Amino acid sequence: MITPNSRFDQFIVGDDSVLSKNEKRGFELFKSAGCATCHSGPMFSDYKLHVLGVPENPKLDYIDVGIDSTFAFRTPSLRNLRFTAPYMHNGKFNDLKEVLEFYEDISTGQSINPNVLDKEMDSLAEKIKIKVKDMSLIFSFFNSLNSTNFDREIPSSVPSKLPVGGNIH
Secondary structure (H helix, E strand, C coil): CCCCHHHHHHCCCCCCHCCCCHHHHEEEEHHHCCHHHHHCCCCCCCEEECCCCCCCCCCCCCCCCCCCCCCECCCCCCHHHHHHHCCCCCEEECCCCHHHHHHHHHHCCCCCCCCCCHHCHHHHHHHHCCCCHHHHHHHHHHHCHHHHHHHHHHHCCCCCCCCCCCCCC
């Protein structure tokens, strides 16, 4: 999903007036918290595989073991988050607050998923330093990455085999 000419894109090319102070502060906190290590570049993804120990989603009748059964999943884009819930590879989290709280929890380097050993966790997870008090500002920044000008065609299936549209039963 692309977001042509989001407010953030306008900001990056020099229009300082399109983002609020909170959105700009959220962007700075996003970077200083370590999020931009993996969520970088124009699509806010390094396109690499990372093992984060996302908890299993009890709404699924299978365990998604990731690439080569390693529990590694590609970093998703942060573009248009407003339109892409639920979040994470298995749809475990319904809102972005749950996602950021998860990242705060794994910053100790300990897996929350019993199928993923602590030693298998991506070392970058320990470098994430998200504070609860900063989350609302980071959410503000995320909003600047949204655009309503994108292809809204709904695919008939997705590679993860999750139900299309986020309706996990």
